Amino acid sequence: MECRVLGSRCAGAGAGGQILMKTGSATSCVKATCSSSFTGSTKHEQNLHGNVKFLQLATRGSSRLVNRSPILKQQRDLAARASSANVSTTFHDAKGVSSDAVEEKIGVLLLNLGGPETLDDVQPFLFNLFADPDIIRLPRLFRFLQRPLAKLISTFRAPKSKEGYASIGGGSPLRKITDEQANALKIALEKKNLHANIYVGMRYWYPFTEEAIDQIKKDKITKLVVLPLYPQYSISTSGSSIRVLQNIVKEDSYFSGLPISIIESWYQRDGYVKSMADLIEKELSIFSNPEEVMIFFSAHGVPLTYVEDAGDPYRDQMEECIALIMGELRSRGILNSHTLAYQSRVGPVQWLKPYTDEVLVELGQKGVKSLLAVPVSFVSEHIETLEEIDMEYKELALESGIENWGRVPALGCTSSFISDLADAVVEALPSASALTTRKPDDTDSDMDLMQYLTKMFFGSILAFILLLSPRIISSFRNTVL
Numbered sequence: 194m195e196c197r198v199l200g201s202r203c204a205g206a207g208a209g210g211q212i213l214m215k216t217g218s219a220t221s222c223v224k225a226t227c228s229s230s231f232t233g234s235t236k237h238e239q240n241l242h243g244n245v246k247f248l249q250l251a252t253r254g255s256s257r258l259v260n261r262s263p264i265l266k267q268q269r270d271l272a273a274r275a276s277s278a279n280v281s282t283t284f285h286d287a288k289g290v291s292s293d294a295v296e297e298k299i300g301v302l303l304l305n306l307g308g309p310e311t312l313d314d315v316q317p318f319l320f321n322l323f324a325d326p327d328i329i330r331l332p333r334l335f336r337f338l339q340r341p342l343a344k345l346i347s348t349f350r351a352p353k354s355k356e357g358y359a360s361i362g363g364g365s366p367l368r369k370i371t372d373e374q375a376n377a378l379k380i381a382l383e384k385k386n387l388h389a390n391i392y393v394g395m396r397y398w399y400p401f402t403e404e405a406i407d408q409i410k411k412d413k414i415t416k417l418v419v420l421p422l423y424p425q426y427s428i429s430t431s432g433s434s435i436r437v438l439q440n441i442v443k444e445d446s447y448f449s450g451l452p453i454s455i456i457e458s459w460y461q462r463d464g465y466v467k468s469m470a471d472l473i474e475k476e477l478s479i480f481s482n483p484e485e486v487m488i489f490f491s492a493h494g495v496p497l498t499y500v501e502d503a504g505d506p507y508r509d510q511m512e513e514c515i516a517l518i519m520g521e522l523r524s525r526g527i528l529n530s531h532t533l534a535y536q537s538r539v540g541p542v543q544w545l546k547p548y549t550d551e552v553l554v555e556l557g558q559k560g561v562k563s564l565l566a567v568p569v570s571f572v573s574e575h576i577e578t579l580e581e582i583d584m585e586y587k588e589l590a591l592e593s594g595i596e597n598w599g600r601v602p603a604l605g606c607t608s609s610f611i612s613d614l615a616d617a618v619v620e621a622l623p624s625a626s627a628l629t630t631r632k633p634d635d636t637d638s639d640m641d642l643m644q645y646l647t648k649m650f651f652g653s654i655l656a657f658i659l660l661l662s663p664r665i666i667s668s669f670r671n672t673v674l
Contacts, residue, residue: 308365464613
């Protein structure tokens with residue numbers, strides 16, 4: 194998850210030790226020789242746009258791309274469905290694909306968070322991130338403060354975040370890797386006799402989901418499968434991207450009859466589990482005493498209220514995911530101990546525990562000498578793996594007494610992983626269907642206008658006060674940073 198906000202580094206004690214050299218990470222994919230269809234990035238705005246379960250989407254409405262804020266529960270209440278891809282030929286013997294699917298134009302939309310590609314992109318990227326009501330969940334009465342608050346936080350945090358991105362080359366590699374995954378997925382689908390257009394839609398940076406949707410419409414796609422590149426579902430990752438997609442679909446008449454399905458999560462698929470086990474087994478073999486290594490799963494955290502108050506299934510899915518991976522390893526005779534912790538917390542609120550930084554210190558104090566870090570909630574290298582884990586957490590681990598450190602690379606374009614994603618798409622095709630919902634009436638439009646004017650009025654007052662009051666800004670900085 195590319196929402197790593199730098200500046201929460203923890204202090205560790207003790208001296209360093211020997212570092213186990215890890216193998217190169219799977220961040221680059223073999224270039225494809227076939228042509229592929231990806232959405233481009235037209236930078237027309239810098240503001241916020243905006244178990245395996247299958248979700249259907251398609252509604253009536255206008256063609257404007259907007260980002261309203263529907264009640265999050267509606268995401269979880271929608272009926273489970275499956276999905277599709279962009280095909281201009283008849284399917285022949287493709288697993289799970291009907292032979293009578295002639296002249297269909299199948300599209301696959303990959304959803305991801307996105308990340309700043311240059312240091313100048315960092316502040317607007319952070320603004321988009323914090324302006325998302327699924328990231329900072331304000332009470333309904335105070336939601337008019339969302340954008341002023343996002344502007345304030347992103348301005349304060351940008352300098353420290355720029356340092357982090359500068360340390361990994363000056364920007365996030367997430368878009369490049371996601372494009373490579375899209376290309377690899379296209380090839381994998383063609384090997385299964387399914388010719389699909391693959392689109393990439395990012396939540397907080399280019400190419401935005403809205404851009405991908407616009408291209409899907411231009412290409413006259415007849416079926417669409419939506420595949421978030423998050424193994425586990427969370428309100429703040431898949432849920433947020435799905436909400437944007439729902440809003441777009443509601444407002445565009447083209448999608449009213451388009452069969453759309455969303456694969457909400459896929460952490461329990463055999464292909465994913467075995468691919469993760471393969472990478473772990475490979476990295477363990479590098480240690481001089483592999484059987485003594487503790488496997489340290491580090492997952493992106495979410496605020497505790499998401500789970501306890503909003504019903505986010507992320508923690509349960511993560512724990513089940515770890516159990517499946519460890520079960521696969523045990524079936525191979527790998528009996529190493531393991532633990533799970535959550536990283537990337539930010540702000541004064543309580544997040545899912547235990548925290549990665551605290552656990553690293555505790556393990557060092559308990560005498561653990563060899564540790565293999567596994568970024569389990571990420572399938573691409575980005576700021577949270579390359580800087581937070583590889584730099585901050587490795588340094589903290591060595592300072593805490595851990596002598597041998599290794600890290601499993603993100604899945605990237607690992608062939609078995611990409612092949613399994615292709616299987617997931619094919620399996621989703623038969624259940625793709627359209628969902629029609631109520632078209633907003635005049636009362637809704639009037640209410641939207643009043644809400645907009647209210648937000649603008651009070652938001653402007655707040656921004657004015659914050660910008661002109663150094664004491665308030667200083668106090669807020671001490672609380673948030």
